Amino acid sequence: MKIVRILVASIACCGWLLGAAAEAPAQAVVKVGNILPLSGPSASVGLQNKQAQDMAVQEINDAGGIKSLGGAKIQMLYADSESKPEKGVAEAERFINTEKVHILTGAWNSAVSYPVSAVAERYQIPFLVPVSVADKITEQGFKYVFRIAAKDSxxxxxxxxxxxxxxxxxxxxxxxxxxxxxxxxxxxxxxxxxxxxxxxxxxxxxxxxxxxxxxxxxxxxxxxxxxxxxxxxxxxxxxxxxxxxxxxxxxxxxxxxxxxxxxxxxxxxxxxxxxxxxxxxxxxxxEWETDVNKPGAKETNEKFKKLYGYNLTGESVDAYAAMYVLADALERAASTDPRAIRDALAKTRLTKGPAMIVGYDAIEFDESGQNKHAAxxxxxxxxxxxxxxxxxxxxxxxxxxxxxxxxxxx
Amino acid sequence: MIHLLEDTINGVLMGSIYGLAALGLTLIFGVLKVINFAHGSLLMVGMYAAYWAVLLTGVHPYLALVFVLPLMFAFGYLLQAVVIQPIFKAEREVREPITVIIVTTGVWYILDNLALLVFGPQYRNIQDNPLRGRMIEAGEMLISVPKLWGFCAAVATAALIWLFLQKTRMGRAVRATSLDRDAASLQGINPYKIYNIAFGLGTAVAGVAGVALVPFYNIFPTVGVLFDIKCFIIVVLGGLGSIGGALLGGMIIGVIESVGPQFMTATWTEAIVYGLFLGFLFLRPSGLFGVKYDW
The missing domain is CATH 3.40.50.2300 (Response regulator)
Known part of the structure; x- marks a missing residue:
């Protein structure tokens, strides 16, 4: 019996060592927790959002990842909110506590983004919102929420x-x-x-x-x-x-x-x-139209269409641009500490690169975290x-x- | 003043088309004593039938009636004979069988979703037809030609149905069944056959309404729902089972909808229409031309 116990213990020990060894290169990964409506009434737009983000992340990773972090790759984790606020909040908690993500994005539905922004603020994890347009999301005096799209008003x-x-x-x-x-x-x-x-x-x-x-x-x-x-x-x-x-x-x-x-x-x-x-x-x-006269817009749209079979929409463009905003902030933060990423995001001033297929000229956040140039x-x-x-x-x-x-x- | 006249004319024309849509409902109710909840969907089927007939053959919209009428009659006849009749037979002892109402609700959902599946959610209309966008200019007034055609179709249809019910042997059998099902069957009338014919007729009339709407209205799978509610209000207003009542009820609603917005926002006229509906239910549940207790 004793021998068995020792054996089990040593195997467990080995497993733990192996696990640790496997975790070591995982340091070079930036985990992004994504909450999107992937089923339910908004599933089709949620999917378009995911596809645009996946395409951007693929491009960033293929181009060598985040150079200031030694070529760290961005890893996208997805959770389905089903357009339900309570589901979105639960997934945000899970992402932060279990998956230990460095940043959150999503959640398309304003009704989901709104409560999720409070979770992010509480855990001090930056929450990058591409498209939820309800004004109130960036009007709560929060420090960790950033929005790309124009507000409703x-x-x-x-x-x-x-x-x-x-x-x-x-x-x-x-x-x-x-x-x-x-x-x-x-x-x-x-x-x-x-x-x-x-x-x-x-x-x-x-x-x-x-x-x-x-x-x-x-x-x-x-x-x-x-x-x-x-x-x-x-x-x-x-x-x-x-x-x-x-x-x-x-x-x-x-x-x-x-x-x-x-x-x-x-x-x-x-x-x-x-x-x-x-x-x-x-x-x-x-929000955006396929013929918008911006460098790269046509090519990006064609690439997207080839991959997924339909044109980019204003919302998917925001989702695509958001990933480049994130990459830019990570590059400047040179750290995966959520607080450092937050500070870098707050200092964003993006005027070139693939994100500039949007209809306006710069992405820059004001005090509330709203992209003030969004138009x-x-x-x-x-x-x-x-x-x-x-x-x-x-x-x-x-x-x-x-x-x-x-x-x-x- | 000229505006008031113009709005009243538009109201009467549009209202007569509402009346035409409600005619089939009132006809089916008069005979079967069943509220047909699938009526809007039948109208939708009629609209798609007319749409495809015009689109594929390129004929004048009203010529499509040649194709739409028999198709819709057969559709209604079979719907009653195959789907609704077994429920009727099971509830033979009940005068106003509730389960049939539930079945018609099921038919409504099935038809709407089938249309969604087969035709897709797009909004369609016929871009090039001789009636589309045509207006008669009378001084300062503009009168829509397709609505005028719809008005004529409504009046003609109502007259023909009235003649059929009053003057033909089959019409008398229909009226007899509607008066007293058991007494009629004692005279040798097969009530189920009469039901089939009444349902077929009601559906064919919905087809006429579809033809009248197609030249100027959009066609989409849930279009029936918009007219459904209006039809119920019209039928209550005019009196359940009354042919002339349906036409007049439709015109009343049409005039309220058309003249009302010139004095208030269009949102409020809807409230007035529903208010009128409630008022009639409270004060005169038999409607304008309905018989007080039964008929």
Missing amino acids: WWTRDQFAFLKDLQAEFNAKVATLAFVYENGDWGKGFAEGWKKHAQAGGYKVVLDEPYPSTATDLSPVVQKIKRANPDVLLLTSNAADAILLTNTMAEYKVKPKAIVASGGGHADPSYLKAAGKNARYLFDIV LVMVQVNDLGKGLERITVWPKASRRAGYKPVFPIP
Whole structure:
């Protein structure tokens, strides 16, 4: 019996030594804990996020990893949040306590990122958020949360910035606005932003019309737009109503100088097909568009498309860029200590490299951890002889080469 | 003033199409005494049938009726004969069999999800058809041509159904069954056959509504749900089982929806429509033309 015990002990001992030996090179790995919705309602976008990050990490590791850490590789660990806040929090705790990750990223759903940011703050692990857009995530006074994407409230800010630039470019005056939006949380949130910016910009609001997205007839709303006769019409619509509005407006020959939409239904792939030529000249705001005039954007998109079969979206671009932001911070931190990584992230000022396929010029975090340069892009729907397409027009630096926006609508 | 007239006309036209959509529901209820929850889905099937007929043959949307009508009648007839009838027979003793209602709910889900599976979630419409986007300009007023066609189709359909019920032998048999199932079968009428015919007719009428909507509306798998709720309100408003009531109820809803937004936001007109619905349930549950107790 005794011999057996000694044997077992010595084997265990050997195992422990072996384990330790195996762990030694593992020092050269940066562990990144990723919380994403990989099943449930947001699974498809969660997967796109993962794929974009995987592609970036593969590129970074193939290029020799983190040089200041002796070529350390980035190791991605994934957990499925199922879009559930409580699941996200549990996975964050597991990542930090069991997996001993050096940094957390994710979680796509704002509802998950919000509580996870509190966990990260408590354990002092930096939490790099590519796309959850709810304003409050970076407005808690936390030191360990960093966000790449533009905040929710910046969408309306940029719509009005675009309007201002448009007037300057065409030396035209926009005096009156009409707000037409679906009457859910999303539309109402946009309308609140619009009202604030319209007041600040000195515009006159001639129509403020929430409508039910399930409406079967939108001609009454279109009649109201026609009678209010605004210079510019701002829209927030889901897909079915976006199509119905566009077609009904064409029937009633409603032609404001410009129509500015807010993504959502207007960005739905079936919108252009179903609205057809009636959608021509519409402006729509998005995070990113494949034709954005930035070096490397086209090549990166092509690589992604070849790997996974579809185009990059604004969200996957943010996820892709986030990995380069992380690599840059690790390079400067020259340490895997989460506190050192946090300090390096806070001092980020990224102006070149693959991350710069985003529609703006730099990634830099403000005190709250929000990327202060994040901006959205404005596209115009037009037909340049190859059917209707979405053409990036704003900011001017990202505009498709050689394209001049059409304003006012002819 | 001219605006008010323009909105009222649009309301009547759009409302008559709602009425047309509700016509099939009221017809099926009148005979089977069963609320058909799958009615919106039948409308959806009708819309897809019309869509594909027009897209593949390139005919005028209303010519697609030649194809849509028999197809929808057969679809409804078989749906009743194969899926619903066995439940009816099992609940023979009950006058208003609840389980049939549950079965129609099941049919609704199955049809909507089948459409999602087969046609995908895209929003479709027919870009090039002779009615699309056409407007009549009368002075300052604009009147939609496809809606005007829909109005004519609604009135014609209602008239034809009324004539069928009043003047033909089969129509009398349908009315007899609807009045008293047992007495009718004592006269030698096979009630199950009448049910099949009524269901087929109701489905065919949903097909007509589909044809009327296709020239100007979007087609997608859950489109029926949007019209379903409206149909129920219309049928309660007009009186369950009443043909003219469905048409008038539809027009009332249409006018509220069209004129209302000029005085308030479009969100509120929806509240008014539901308020009216509740009001009718409280004060006059038989609707405008329904019989007070039974018929």
